[in-house]
Amino acid sequence: MSMDPVTRIAGALALHVTADLSEGRHLNVHSQAPLFRGYEVILMDRDPRDAIFVASRACGVCGGVHSHAAAYAVEMAWGLQPPPLGTVIRNLGEAAEMGYDNPLHLYLLAGPDYSEAVVKRTNPELWPKAEKWSCPGQNFHGFDTMADLMAALNPLTGELYREGLHFTRVAREQFSLLHGKYPHPQTIVPGGVSTTFTLQTLNEFQSRLSATFDYAQRMVAVWDDISEFFYEADERYKQVGARRANLIDPGYWDDPYAYDATYANCNEWGEQRPSTPGVVIDGELVTTRLTDMNMGLEEFVEHSWYDEWVDGDQRYDTDPLGNPLSPYHPWNKRTLPRPGAKDFRGKYTWACTPRWDRQTVEAGAYARLLMTALAQKHPPSDFYEATGHSLRMRVPKGMQPEAEFEWDVPEVWNAFERNRGRAYHYLFSQLVSLQNVVLAHQLLKRGEDRVAAVNDKELERRIPKDERLGVGWWGAGRGWLTHHCVLDQGKIVNYQICTPSTINASPRDPFDQPGAYEESVLNTPILERIAEPNDYTGIDMVRAVRSFDPCMPCTTHLHTGHGTIVREINTCACDG
Amino acid sequence: MEEYLDPVSKGSHVSRLGPLDKVHAFWFSGMSCDGCTVTVTGATTPSIEDLLTGSHPGLPQIVLHHPVVNLESGPNFLRAHERALRGELNAPYVIILEGSITDETAAMETGGYWAGNGDEPWGADGEERAVTADEWIARLAPGAAASIAIGTCATWGGIPSADGNPTGAMSMMDFLGQDYRSAFGLPVVNVPGCAPIGDNFNETVAAILYFLQGFGPLPEFDEIGRPAWLFGETVHRHCVRGAYYEEGSYAQEFGDPECLVEIGCWGPVVNCNITSRGAINHVGGCMNAGGACIGCTMPGFPDKFTPFYKVPPGSAVSTAASRILGSLIRPMRLYTNEHLNREVRWDLHHDVPSGWARGKQEPGRLKEAGHRIYDKLRRSNDTGKADVAPWGKRHEWTYERDPARERTLPGGTDRNTAERGAE
Ligand code: SF4
C-alpha cells in the first residue's frame, strides 16, 4: 500500500513525503520552506553599521550568532581587528549560546521523540524491553532503567525536560551578562564588543558555567544510553536519518592572538580556532582551509522562488587573493524574490540550495567535533585533545569527580549519532568556555581591558568609501554560518546569509542531488508499529529530520517561521 | 499536548479562585525569527511550564497550540483551530501572534505567498492550497477572548517592515483595523520588544487571566495597547548608568562604564523596562551589560533609529546641559563622598589608624571646617538632641565619645606619638 503523501511538518518547514507503509520505506521527499522575510533585501542600501542589529533578527533561536557573523563580515571589509579581550568576550558569549542551544534541542525538541509518552504509542514493543534494560550510564545520570530515563524525557513533566529548560535559562543569563539580552545581543560592534567587562561580570559568568559540568556529564551519558538501547533493540535504527559522511564546518570561536580579521590570513587564524574548520567528503577530511571552503561554496535557486541572477556579467571572478569564484558564489549572488506556485518539478521553496564543490554537505554542531578530531590542529588545550579518530575531553570536578570522556567518530551518521554528537558538543563548548574564562582572567591581570578596536566616533570616520568584500565564517547551534557582504561608497550593496538550516533543508540542486534532510529521510526505514494507516505518526522520519535540529527561522534566513515539531498527518494527495 | 499531560490534567488544576479551568491559546508565526517564543520559554514569572501544566494557583491551565512547542502527533495541529472556529472548544481561547503580517496581495500577483501556515483542501476539486498566517488570524480574531501581539514585529511591524522589504510587512493591529475588538471588547494587546522580555509577556497574560478569574484588577493599557505598568517609563529612568548622565559623564570608548548616549543610546526617549526587569531572571539588560538602546520596543523601530551607533542628534542639547550641571554637581558629591568614607573615629583621631592609612589623606583645615558646617546643618533638626531623658536605657550603657580618651586608645594619635617618641 502506498500513501500519497503522508506527512508534513507545518510551520516554516514543510516536508512532503511519500511513504510505502507495507514496504516500510520513504519513496519521495520534498523539503519546503514556506516563509520569506527579506533580511538580505532589507540590509541592502544601508549603512554598514546597521548590519549587526538587522542581521541578528534573521533568527531568534540562534539569537546571537548572526550578530557575530555580521560583525566578522563587516570588520573584515572595514579592516578592524578586535583586541584580545573583545574576542574572548565573543567566545564566552557564543559558548554560552551553545549552552542554551544544545539542551534546548536535546530536551525540549528532540527529547520528547524518545520519551515514554511517544515510545509507548509508536513502538509499544520497545517498552517492556526498556523496563528491563539497565542503563550503563547509571552512575552519571542516575536512571536505573531505560524506562525511567524515557519517563524523564516526557514533555513538561519529566525531570530531564525540566532540567533542560532550567539550563537553557542559566546559559541565557550568562549570555545576557555579556550582551544584555538574548536573543539579539546589544553589545556586538564591528571590531569587538561594547561590553563593560569587570571582575564581577567574569565571576557571575564563571559561577554559572561551573554548574554546567556535572550537567554535561549527565547529558552525555543520557544520549549514549539512548543510542545503545535503540541499536540493541533493532539494528535498523542505525539507518534512521542515515546519510553519507559529507559534512562541512568553518570552525568556531577564535584564538584572541591569532585572529586578525583579514581575508589574507584567514587560513592561519582559521586553523587556530578552538574548533577547526574543515570539509569531510565520504568520511575523509579534504581541507581545513577557509579559502577552500569559500571558493567551493555556491548557492542555486533552481527550485527556489527567486529569479536567476547569472547573466554572463559576473561581479567577481576571483576572491581578494586571486582564487577563482563561481558566478553562484555568495559574493556574486543576488537575492531576487519572486513568489510562485508550488511545483515539485520546478520551484517549491523559499530556501536556496547551497552546495560545496557541487556536493550535498551537512552542517551540524557535531561537525565541529568531527573536524577537530580528524584534523588534530587545534591549539593546545588543558581540556581536550584530538586523536585523529576521536576527541578526548577532560571534565573538571564539580559535585562529580574529574572525569574523561571520549567522543568517537561514528561509523555512520544517523539520527542517534547526531543527537549523541550534540550532547558531546555541549560538553566541548563548555570546556571552550572555561578555557576562555581563564584567558579573560589573564587579560584582566595584565590590564589588557580594551574590548573594541576603535571608539564610536572613529567607527563613523572609518566607514570605507571604496569597494570592499567581507565574510564572517561562524557557527550556530546547527553548525555552519556565513555572512558575505559587499560594501561600496560606504553602504551595503550586497548581503548574503548562508545558514546551516539552509544547507540542510535545501531542495534538490541542478545536478538532481537531494538536500540533506531529503536524503536522510529517503534512507530511513519505517520501524513504527502501524496498526491502522490513520495512526501512523511518522516518528521515524520525524526523528531523522529533527536530529538535524531544524530551526526553520534560520533555514530561511530569508523566510521564517518555525520549524518542525509539528507533524501533521493527512492522507490526501497533493504531491505530483 | 493535552494527551501527553494526562497525569497532570487529571489532577485538580481547576482553580478555586475563578471560573476558568482551561484556556486555549493559538500561537501563530508571521514573519518572525522565533525570538519571542525563545524569550517566553525563558520567563519565570510565571514560567511557561507552570502555565501549561496549570500549576500556578489562580490561573487556568493553558492549552497551547504552537508550531514549535506543540507536541501533538495524533489530531493534527490545525484541527483544534478548526474546532475553535466552529465554537466547539468548550473553553475560551486567545490568539497570539509573533512576527509581522505579510501583505499577501503582493505575493499573489505572481501566484505565490510570503508566509504559508499549512495546506488545506480548497475549491471545487478540493486541491490543497497553502493557507497563509494572515488568513488564520482573520478567521480566529473575532471570536478570541483576547488577541495578543508579542514582539515588535507583531506589535508594530518591526524589522520585516523596514525600508526596502518587498513583503509589505505590518503589525497585527494594523492588519485587523480600527474597528477590531476581541470577544471581550479589547483591541489588540501589544507586548513589544525585539526580542521582548519573556516575563513581560507571561505577566501580561497572567494579569489578563487574574482579571478574568475575578480577583485581579483590570489591567491598564496605554493608548497604543501596551501594558501601562510595564511600558509607562523610559528605560533611561531606571538605567544603571543614569547617574552618569546626570553628572554629565559619557562613555567615550566601547566598554566604558559611563552613560552610553554618546555611543548612540536612545534610552531617554524609549519606553522599555529592561533596566529594571533584566533580560531573564533579573540578569542582564542592555545598558547593564554595556549596550546602547536602539529602540527595539518602539513603533518607529528600526528606521527611526538608524544608522545605529550614530549619536541621536537630539541628545546634543541635553548632554551639553547635563555637562554644565554635572561640572557643578560632581565636585560637590566628591567632597561629601570623601567625608562619608571616613569613620567618625578617624575624625576624632585626626588619623586613620590602619594599614590603609598611607592611602588616606587627612582633610585640610578648610575641608574640615566645611564638614563641620555640613554636620551642623545635617543635625539641625535632629530630634535625637531633644532635652528628654531616655528612661528606657540605663545610664551606664551610654558610651560618651571623649576625644581625649580616643586619642589614647590603640591607634590613637597620642599613643602613636608616645610610641614613636619612645623609639
Ligand atoms: S545609557 Fe542610555 S538609558 Fe542609560 S543613562 Fe545613558 S542615555 Fe540613559
Ligand code: SF4
Ligand atoms: S533598552 Fe532599548 S534596545 Fe534594549 S531592549 Fe529596551 S528598547 Fe530594546
